[in-house]
Amino acid sequence: MTKIALITGATSGIGEATAYEFAKQGIKLILCGRRLERLNTIKTALEKLTDVHILNFDVRDKKTTFNAIESLPDDFKTIDILINNAGNAHGLDPVDKGSLDDWDAMLDINVKGLLYVSKAVIPQMTERKSGHIINIGSSAGKEVYPKGNVYCGSKHAVLAITEGMRIDLNPYGIKVGAINPGLVETEFSQVRFKGDKIADSVYKGFKALQAKDVAEVIYFAISRPAHVNIADVLMFCTAQASSTIVKKEF
Ligand code: NDP
Numbered sequence: 318m319t320k321i322a323l324i325t326g327a328t329s330g331i332g333e334a335t336a337y338e339f340a341k342q343g344i345k346l347i348l349c350g351r352r353l354e355r356l357n358t359i360k361t362a363l364e365k366l367t368d369v370h371i372l373n374f375d376v377r378d379k380k381t382t383f384n385a386i387e388s389l390p391d392d393f394k395t396i397d398i399l400i401n402n403a404g405n406a407h408g409l410d411p412v413d414k415g416s417l418d419d420w421d422a423m424l425d426i427n428v429k430g431l432l433y434v435s436k437a438v439i440p441q442m443t444e445r446k447s448g449h450i451i452n453i454g455s456s457a458g459k460e461v462y463p464k465g466n467v468y469c470g471s472k473h474a475v476l477a478i479t480e481g482m483r484i485d486l487n488p489y490g491i492k493v494g495a496i497n498p499g500l501v502e503t504e505f506s507q508v509r510f511k512g513d514k515i516a517d518s519v520y521k522g523f524k525a526l527q528a529k530d531v532a533e534v535i536y537f538a539i540s541r542p543a544h545v546n547i548a549d550v551l552m553f554c555t556a557q558a559s560s561t562i563v564k565k566e567f
């Protein structure tokens with residue numbers, strides 16, 4: 318039977334690439350994000366391959382998040398696969414100089430937003446005793462790097478929540494896992510550095526992971542047989558050995 322996947326943060330980067338990867342496999346898609354125009358463009362492109370429904374909401378807004386998921390039409394209501402991907406880093410500052418707005422954004426989007434979406438989707442999975450949740454963590458959820466403080470904290474939280482979900486949803490046969498990439502060349506650096514020209518140099522001098530590389534691993538995880546759960550993946554580009562060690566050539 319055709320599966321239905323809900324992907325948050327589908328307007329760019331890893332989420333958008335995952336939408337394309339899933340569409341190629343005929344998976345029905347619920348694509349979420351704040352930038353409506355982009356959602357419409359991606360919907361138009363992917364409708365040639367599969368059925369697509371868009372949900373335009375900010376994951377920070379609890380009520381809108383629940384209303385959006387509640388509003389799904391009958392033919393999109395049964396969510397088999399949830400990809401909790403929406404998120405970003407905001408700023409790169411030592412903790413004594415960090416911005417409160419940046420901290421709020423990272424915790425509200427990366428952690429609380431993930432929880433709101435999950436809370437809105439999980440009850441139908443527990444009721445059916447089936448489902449698959451993939452949370453997009455980060456290498457920053459496995460090690461802390463200088464000035465990464467709150468972003469690393471948010472991604473450590475994503476990993477802890479992933480483990481908690483896997484334990485609590487185990488009685489229902491629901492698969493839960495995390496995919497944790499290192500540097501991926503997306504709009505991530507533009508959001509993190511908000512117009513600062515440093516944003517353009519983040520992926521220079523080496524070949525970073527591309528969004529499609531991560532999307533392929535996500536598809537691999539969701540396409541395993543029923544008895545196999547990919548619980549945790551750490552993936553780097555070849556040039557990266559850890560958060561702080563990247564072999565660059567100029
Ligand atoms: P992008 O900036 O390209 O994509 C981020 C996505 O998140 C966008 O689709 C954006 O959509 C969505 N988003 C951001 N804030 C909100 C919000 N408040 N409400 C709803 N959607 C939101 O970055 P990536 O694709 O790289 O990032 C995707 C995930 O991967 C993030 O969780 C990130 O932390 C993680 N990651 C990224 C790495 C990297 O190096 N790029 C490495 C490891 C993990 P819109 O603005 O339209 O709402």
Ligand code: 8X3
Nearest residue numbers: 455456457499500560
């Ligand atoms: C994104 C990777 O190294 O910028 O999560 O934190 S990093």
